[in-house]
Amino acid sequence: MKNFNKRLLYILESNDLSASQFATKIGVQRSSVSHVLSGRNKPSLDFLIKISDSFKDISIDWLVKGTTNNNSKHSNKGNFPLLDSVRSSSPLIHKSNKNIKEIILFYEDNSFKVFQN
Secondary structure, three states, rough: OOHHHHHHHHHHHHOOOHHHHHHHHHOOOHHHHHHHHHHOOOOOOHHHOOOOOHOOOOOHHHHOOOOOOOOOOOOOOOOOOOOHHHHHHOOOHHHHOOOEEEEEEOOOOEEEEEOOO
């Protein structure tokens, strides 16, 4: 679960939630979120399922590995960046040795979201 803390922080920031609000939303104790964020504890399977159930557009694959599994019941619907998987799978990035600076997602309702690295 490398970089799980970063993905959890991303969820908090992108949903404008404090750790306490997040804990209430997914139905866990505030201390559980704090321990996971600090790296003291790894998230339990129950913790991951509660996140996935509370945030329908977050896949468990993304939570655990930073990638998605298209065959998964919980698929990522494009609302969360998969920078780790883009870096590791894109031949253009490997050949040019360039880092991703920005990803822009355009939604069907003509809104967009910018993710900066």
